[in-house]
Amino acid sequence: MIKLTDVTKTYEAGGVRTEALKGVSLEIEDGELAVILGPSGSGKSTLLNVISGLDTVTSGSIIYNGNELTEFSDTEMTRFRREQLGFIFQQYNLFPNLTVLENIQIGAEIGNEPLNVEELLKRVGLYDLRNKYPWQLSGGEQQRVSIARSLAKNPEIIFCDEPTGSLDEENSKQILAILQELNEEFGTMIIVITHNTGIAEMAHKVIRMNSGQIISNTVNPVRKRARDISWS
Numbered sequence: 001m002i003k004l005t006d007v008t009k010t011y012e013a014g015g016v017r018t019e020a021l022k023g024v025s026l027e028i029e030d031g032e033l034a035v036i037l038g039p040s041g042s043g044k045s046t047l048l049n050v051i052s053g054l055d056t057v058t059s060g061s062i063i064y065n066g067n068e069l070t071e072f073s074d075t076e077m078t079r080f081r082r083e084q085l086g087f088i089f090q091q092y093n094l095f096p097n098l099t100v101l102e103n104i105q106i107g108a109e110i111g112n113e114p115l116n117v118e119e120l121l122k123r124v125g126l127y128d129l130r131n132k133y134p135w136q137l138s139g140g141e142q143q144r145v146s147i148a149r150s151l152a153k154n155p156e157i158i159f160c161d162e163p164t165g166s167l168d169e170e171n172s173k174q175i176l177a178i179l180q181e182l183n184e185e186f187g188t189m190i191i192v193i194t195h196n197t198g199i200a201e202m203a204h205k206v207i208r209m210n211s212g213q214i215i216s217n218t219v220n221p222v223r224k225r226a227r228d229i230s231w232s
C-alpha cells in the first residue's frame, strides 16, 4: 500500500513560487488500478514524481509497505526505483539499436525475480516481431514493447503517464486491455495519469486533482473492461 499524508511540493524558480501540491493525502492499495485525472497544471506529474522518488517533497509523508520514502537516501531510492517500479510514458523511450526482444531483456536483467521474456512477448502479442527494431514498428506496437520492458523486471508498481497519449482509440484500448489484464493476473499496482476521463471507467479508484489538490477520490462500484470504456 502507498499512503501519502499532507504532501506538499513548492517550486521556486526565478523568484516565482508555485505550489504544485498543496497538502495531498491518499491511499492506494496493493493490486489496485488507480487513475489520476486532472487538467493541465493540476499537479499530476508532480504527484507521480514525488511518489516515485524522481523528485523530493517539500513536506509530508509517503509510506510504501511500511517504509517512509521521504527518508530514503539517494542510493536507497535509486535501488527502490530500479527494482520495484516500472514506468510507461507517452514517449516509448525504447533503445533504437536493440531489437524488441533485446529491449525487453534489458528490463528483465534489472529485476530480482524477472518474468519470462518469451512468455511476456506472447502476452503482449509481439512474439512474431521479436527480432524487429523499434523503427520498424507502429506506435501501438512500440508502446507494447515499452509495457513488456517495464513489466519484465516484475515491478511492484507501474506508473503510467498518459500511456495512450499518442495512440488512436483502437491501439489505446489494446494497450489499456493489456494493463488491465496484467493488473488482474499479477496483482501489480498500476497508477495511470491522464486527461482522458474514459480511462477512469476501468479503474478501481479514481482520484481527481485541481490546482495541486485532490478534489475527489472515489471507488468505482463496477469496473468496465478496457474495450468497453467511453472514448472522446
Ligand SMILES: Nc1ncnc2c1ncn2[C@@H]1O[C@H](COP(=O)(O)OP(=O)(O)OP(=O)(O)O)[C@@H](O)[C@H]1O
Pocket: 011, 012, 013, 018, 019, 020, 038, 039, 040, 041, 042, 043, 044, 045, 046, 047
Ligand atoms: N520543475 C518545475 N519548476 C517549477 N514549476 C514547476 C516544475 N514542475 C512543475 N511545475 C509547476 O507545477 C504545477 C503542476 O505541474 P504538473 O506538471 O505537475 O501538472 P500536470 O497536471 O502534470 O500537467 P500536464 O497534464 O500538463 O502534464 C504547474 O503550475 C507547473 O508549472
